[in-house]
Amino acid sequence: MSRSESQPEPPPLVVVISGPSGAGKDTVINEAMALDDSLAKVATAKTRAPRPGEVDGVHHVFLTDEEFERWVAADAFLEHVMSYGHRSGVPRAAVNELLAQGRTVILRTDVEGARTLRTNLDDPLLVFITAPDIESLERRMRSRDAETDTEIAARLAEAEAEMAEADRFDLVIVNEDAAHHNAAQELVNAISARRARRRPPPLGEVPRRGGGGSARAADGDAVR
Numbered sequence: 001m002s003r004s005e006s007q008p009e010p011p012p013l014v015v016v017i018s019g020p021s022g023a024g025k026d027t028v029i030n031e032a033m034a035l036d037d038s039l040a041k042v043a044t045a046k047t048r049a050p051r052p053g054e055v056d057g058v059h060h061v062f063l064t065d066e067e068f069e070r071w072v073a074a075d076a077f078l079e080h081v082m083s084y085g086h087r088s089g090v091p092r093a094a095v096n097e098l099l100a101q102g103r104t105v106i107l108r109t110d111v112e113g114a115r116t117l118r119t120n121l122d123d124p125l126l127v128f129i130t131a132p133d134i135e136s137l138e139r140r141m142r143s144r145d146a147e148t149d150t151e152i153a154a155r156l157a158e159a160e161a162e163m164a165e166a167d168r169f170d171l172v173i174v175n176e177d178a179a180h181h182n183a184a185q186e187l188v189n190a191i192s193a194r195r196a197r198r199r200p201p202p203l204g205e206v207p208r209r210g211g212g213g214s215a216r217a218a219d220g221d222a223v224r
Contacts, residue, residue, distance in 0.1 A: 012099040013195055014121050015039075015106045015187075018114045019129035019166075020159030021084075022137035024175045024183070026059070028129055029106055031184035036191070040103040042094045045071065048086035051146045061091065079109065079116040084154060090117070104191060111165045125194045127187060128169040132176060134159065 019025050033039045045061040047068050056062045063071065068087050071077060080089030090107050098105045107117065114126055131137045137159050141152050166172045171190050175183040 012102055013104045013191065013198060014095070014099070014117070014124040015104060015191055015194075016114050016117050016121075016124050016126045017106060017108045017129060018111050018126070018162070018169070020131070020137055020162045021155040022140040022159070023129045023131050024140065024180060025108055025129045027180045028173070028175055028183045028187060029108065031180055032187045032191075033106075035184060035188045036104075038104050039106055039188075039191070040098045041106040041108070042090060042098065044108060045077070045080075045089045045091055046086060047088075048084075051144070078107075078120055079113045081110060081112050083110050084151070084158070088113070104195065111162050114169070123198065125171070125191065126169045127190065128166045128172045129175055129183065129187075130163060130166060130172065132174055136177060 017025055017029060029041055033041060043057060043059060043061050045063050045068060047063055047065050050056065050060070050062055054060065065087070068080075068089070071089065071091075072080060076092055077089035078092050078095060080087060082088075088109070090109060090113070095105055095107070109117065117124055118126060131140065134156060138152065138156055141147060141155060147155065173183050173186050
């Protein structure tokens with residue numbers, strides 16, 4: 001009997017990553033993708049200007065306000081929000097294409113977007129990545145030299161509100177300074193565990209019902 005007959009592959013999984021600015025989300029995601037080549041990140045659409053080193057279509061899809069509005073009118077986003085004075089959205093077509101390939105899709109959004117995606121997607125894994133404390137966030141924001149003092153102050157205020165929502169995610173990862181690889185491995189392990197939980201039973205085996213509570217309850221409180 002072949003492996004596919006004895007143990008069907010799990011259905012595609014969407015992983016929604018959120019957390020405050022300066023938490024190092026992109027660094028953790030990139031290292032996780034290096035550890036597990038089945039992971040694929042969808043570039044979110046942004047109306048802000050690219051930061052130094054950012055590549056259009058790789059880090060984000062950079063749109064004008066007019067282009068973004070046309071995408072909204074065409075229902076081209078799974079979700080879209082206004083964040084720090086700029087608009088951000090998750091392109092629907094890119095997500096669908098990767099899911100059709102059986103890839104595990106990583107989406108990066110804010111807390112509000114995570115709420116929307118929890119509702120719109122089939123059993124996503126919601127992960128909140130944060131720094132050890134507010135001081136670490138501020139230090140990281142200043143080190144990238146991409147925002148003014150006013151913008152940093154606004155991001156720190158927003159970070160405090162976002163961190164208050166952390167316990168409503170399936171998993172919280174604290175990204176310690178100079179230990180991105182540990183956070184990345186924790187993310188990969190969580191993804192592997194969720195995929196195993198979603199794996200269909202072997203062909204001919206009847207799924208069990210009842211018993212010790214639902215799998216969703218075991219994950220903790222979800223974002224609502």
